[in-house]
Amino acid sequence: MQPHNLSLSSNSHESLSIIIKVCAVTPLFCVFLCCVIVMLHIFASHRHFLETSRYTLFACMLVNDTVQLFFSVLLFLLSMGRVTLALVYCAPLLFVSLVTFQNTPLILAAMSLERYVAIVYPLHRPAMWRSDRLWVMVLALLILSCIFPIAMFSIRQPEPAEDILTTLYVCKNFNINSSPTQTILKVGIHVSFFSLVAVIVLFTYVRILLETRNLRQDRASVGRAMHTVMLHAFQLLLCMLAFLYPITVSFIQLHGHWSKQDVAFFNYFCFMIVPRFLSPLIYGFRDQSLRGYIGNIFSCYFKKANLQVRT
Template sequence: MALNSSATSGSPVKTITTRILIVQVSIAVFLSINFLLISTFFRKDTFYTTMRYILFAVTLLADCLFLIMSNALLVSAYFNFTMQIWLCCIVYTILSVYALVTPITLTVMSLERYVAICMPLRHAELCTMRGAVQLILIIHSISAVPCTVNLSIFSATVSSNLYSNSRLCFREMFVLFPWQDHLNSAMNQFYFLIMLSVIIFSYVQIMKAAKAASGENKKSTWKGLRTVILHAFQLLLCLIQLWCPFVEDAVYKIDMSLHRDIRYFNYVTFSLASRCLSPLIYGLRDELFFQALKSYAFCRLYRKSPV
């Protein structure tokens, strides 16, 4: 929504104000939970030396940055605040990259569960801290491809004097030609198919391992399978977000009022809701992390309570 924002002066002030307040409260709640989880992550050596927890922290940090930046653009568009185009390029880059970091990281986390369950003897060799750092660099590099393409076309087309101009910041200003929409659509479809294929592959392989396992191994395998299913659901919400701009652009040509409603629904459902599932998947379902979180939260409450 924030990347596609423009002035909304034609809409009822009361309705927009209510929606803005709902978004602000939701983001404040999500950020508070995420910051608590991030603080818990850095309190135990086990967490930042284990790949799945490192990747979990990457999703939390990516979600926090995305929510803060997208909300800043949402508010600036609502109040018609402009910014210089060079600054808008930086904001657009950050939002574009971190909109993809979360779904790609979720895909990698599903692969990590596949390795842990189906290739347990190689898990310690493959899933190291060094491997985690390399994966984080690869994830960010892959996430940066679409915005790098758009900014390269933009920079090669416009005059350098344009960067000092002030305008409302939104995604469409970097799409100068109709064929860019087709290019962006092709890249999004490619990302969608690759991530969906990886999720399905991980699910099928873990399902086979679950049927073949017995006793404690079977219980652990089914738990890993449920985690992959939750990853798949969260990933689905994140991937639908890739298609939202095309739906919004089509509705924009038909009805402005409907366009505003759909854009708001997409932002709340596929940007906010999808980014609140990570705490439920790992922050609450993982026993080790949950115990550390509970201990940390009770410790903070105890310190704040009067003697």
């Protein structure tokens, strides 16, 4: 085969690979977005959900994960299209993506603590845990989540010829924040954040477990709270899958012959997209009252669709 034909074959294979990757990510995000819109519509339509601290925090997690997935998918599509952006445009996209990524485990920690407070202080709940005061905590968690991206961009050392308005980059975190100092800082902050959240989840589970020995709460309520905290631990585990990237890269390079682009996509899809897709949906569809409303909405939709088809 001539070099020209080899080049055409290679380009065709690469184009097909990009189309497959985009077709795998985009529909999944659309399904996730539809489910989130349905759940947020339920929260907005039924006031008692937003008057309950647990559902208020869950709504915040839904919004946070939706924003994170949106910017993550946007950056993915820009990367697949080889679109280059100046730093002044790329940095805000990366900043929002990193902030929301960091904020998810903090919201999970707050949700676990909320269950602990609800069980231990059922009649005298502290003011900060009331649904009308939770916005203060949510804002504080968001500000705390901003520390990591701000620190990453602050210690960045630009190249001598770099211009934030004209120098173009493929908008990836590795291309912008790749110095050894930034890598060490990233590892340190991620380990600290996730270790703190893991300790909080474990603490709340143990405390709720010990509460079962008291007669102040019925065991069914305590049992549900324990299952909820265990679910938060599972959600945290899903979030931590993003840090398996170095392990999977080493394993695939030893036992497979994948290209770097395919390895990067495998890690992105399996350890970033899918966990973020599953985490809030598992929690939402597990909740009995929320699941009932979701079922009613979809049943009404299918009934209307059937009527339109018949007419």
